[in-house]
Amino acid sequence: MKQILGNFIEPQEGHGEYLKIGFQPSSITLQQRWHNNGLSADFLAGYMSTFFPGGDQASTARQAEIKDAISFIANELLENAMKFTHSSSHHTVTIEMFLDVDAIKLYTVNGIAPDKIDPFQQFIGRLLTEDTDALYTEQLERNAAGENEGASGLGYLTMLNDYGASLAWRFTNLIHDGDDIALTTMVRLPV
Amino acid sequence: MEIVHPDYEVRYDEASSTVTCKGSFRLHGDEYTPVLDLLLKAADAMPALLTLDVRELQFLNSSGINTLSKLILRVRNHKVTQVVVRGSARFPWQEKSLINLQRLLPALKLEIA
Numbered sequence: 584m585k586q587i588l589g590n591f592i593e594p595q596e597g598h599g600e601y602l603k604i605g606f607q608p609s610s611i612t613l614q615q616r617w618h619n620n621g622l623s624a625d626f627l628a629g630y631m632s633t634f635f636p637g638g639d640q641a642s643t644a645r646q647a648e649i650k651d652a653i654s655f656i657a658n659e660l661l662e663n664a665m666k667f668t669h670s671s672s673h674h675t676v677t678i679e680m681f682l683d684v685d686a687i688k689l690y691t692v693n694g695i696a697p698d699k700i701d702p703f704q705q706f707i708g709r710l711l712t713e714d715t716d717a718l719y720t721e722q723l724e725r726n727a728a729g730e731n732e733g734a735s736g737l738g739y740l741t742m743l744n745d746y747g748a749s750l751a752w753r754f755t756n757l758i759h760d761g762d763d764i765a766l767t768t769m770v771r772l773p774v
Numbered sequence: 775m776e777i778v779h780p781d782y783e784v785r786y787d788e789a790s791s792t793v794t795c796k797g798s799f800r801l802h803g804d805e806y807t808p809v810l811d812l813l814l815k816a817a818d819a820m821p822a823l824l825t826l827d828v829r830e831l832q833f834l835n836s837s838g839i840n841t842l843s844k845l846i847l848r849v850r851n852h853k854v855t856q857v858v859v860r861g862s863a864r865f866p867w868q869e870k871s872l873i874n875l876q877r878l879l880p881a882l883k884l885e886i887a
Contacts, residue, residue, distance in 0.1 A: 617802045621833075651866040658800065659836055720877055723843040738836035745870040 584764070588707045589751030591769055594690050600682040602630060605675045606661075608668045608693075616665050624658035627680050627689075634682055635774075649687070649774060652746050653680070656689060656770050659738030663768070664693035667703075674763065687772045695766040700754065706736055707752055715743045748772045775815065777808055782831075784809050791821035793845075796830040799838035806841045813841065817848040817855070824855050828872070829862040829887075839871065846878045861886040 596603075604623055608616065632650040637643030657678060664676045674694035681688045695703070709718060722735040742748040753767040776785040782797035793816045801809070816824060826845070828834075834842070849855045859875055861868040863886055876882045 614802060614805075617800065621798070621800045648866045654833065655835075655867060658833075662802075662835065716877075719874065723840065723874075723878060724847065726840050727844045727847040735840070737840055741836055741839065741871060745867075745874070 584754065584756045586704075586754040587751065588704065588753075589711055589769075590749060591751035591753050591767075592688065592771065594679055594681065594688070594769075596679070600634065601679060602627065603677060603679040605677045606665075607673075608665055608676050609673065613665060617662070620658055620661040620665065623661060623678065624654050624656075627657045627678070628652075628654035631680060631682065631687060652748075652772055653687065653689075656742055656746065656748065656772065659742065660689060660691040660768060660770065663738060664691040667695050667699060667766070668693040674765065685773060687774055689770045689772070690767055692765055692767045694763045695754075697764060700764060704754075710736060710739055710743070710750065715740055719744055742770055742772075746772060775812055777812060784812055786812050786816045788819065790825070791816070791819070791823060792825040792827055794827040794830075795842075798833040799831065799841075800833060800835050801837060803837055806837055810841050810844055813845040814848055817845055817852065820852050820854050822854070822856065823858065824849060825858045825860060827860045828868065829860055829864075831868075832865055834867060834871070839874070842875065843878060846875050846882065850879045857882045859884050863887065 628650045631653050632646050635642070635646045635649050637646040657680070661678060664678070668674070668676055676693045677691065679690045719737070719740040722731065722737055722740065725731045726735050739750055742750065749771045751769045755765045777783065782795070782799055785794045793813060846857065849857055857879060859872055859882060861872050861884065863869055869886055872884055872886065876884055
């Protein structure tokens with residue numbers, strides 16, 4: 584099984600500048616992991632910002648903006664990956680970041696339980712086809728009314744609306760992990 | 775009323791009807807409950823003017839966006855409070871994302887300096 588939603592670009596490991604970090608989700612509690620997500624996201628953001636040196640006012644502002652964007656996006660991707668990874672999964676969660684000429688691309692890979700796939704893909708369908716500004720407001724109102732159980736996709740909507748990023752997803756079977764599915768989430772941030 | 779954590783602080787000053795958030799809001803879902811309780815108390819006091827000061831809030835994850843939105847929506851339901859949100863251009867996310875609060879409550883005044 585392989586299913587792609589959105590304009591997915593395969594990660595090009597072995598080419599250009601990239602950084603990859605792996606995590607074993609079951610090794611520590613989710614709460615401890617949350618702190619680690621922030622550290623990892625800030626590390627990725629700080630690392631990437633060195634490729635956008637500040638000097639004059641405009642380039643310093645651009646550097647700060649890119650650092651801030653990577654910090655938010657990487658943190659959201661890691662939070663989602665840790666939240667949705669199958670509790671019994673031994674699949675390593677990874678985050679990769681690539682620097683291209685005109686964009687920064689981030690990828691997370693995590694296991695996802697088969698029963699979570701349908702509702703998630705339905706939501707992705709909405710993200711890819713609907714007015715995301717309206718969807719953002721709708722999700723906030725539904726959250727406040729207690730109508731959303733768990734995920735509301737607010738992180739994805741913020742990346743799309745506020746950061747001008749594009750997103751895509753790939754679902755593939757994990758050969759060595761029962762019927763678990765590997766979910767790869769791609770975020771492309773134009774720079 | 776205040777919550778002080780190594781990573782963040784939230785204060786509600788009843789005298790000035792001001793809620794101040796500082797530091798980094800990277801909490802996990804339910805961990806926001808005490809923060810939300812404090813924010814909703816400020817809304818439920820129904821002041822004529824409520825100030826939300828986030829000028830020193832460096833980072834806000836999507837659960838945090840959700841939490842601040844619940845304050846704004848509560849104020850909107852009460853229909854008696856004018857809200858001023860004070861932000862800082864020092865943190866790029868604020869110029870990008872605080873405007874969303876205004877979309878929930880168009881009368882909200884956003885001041886980013």
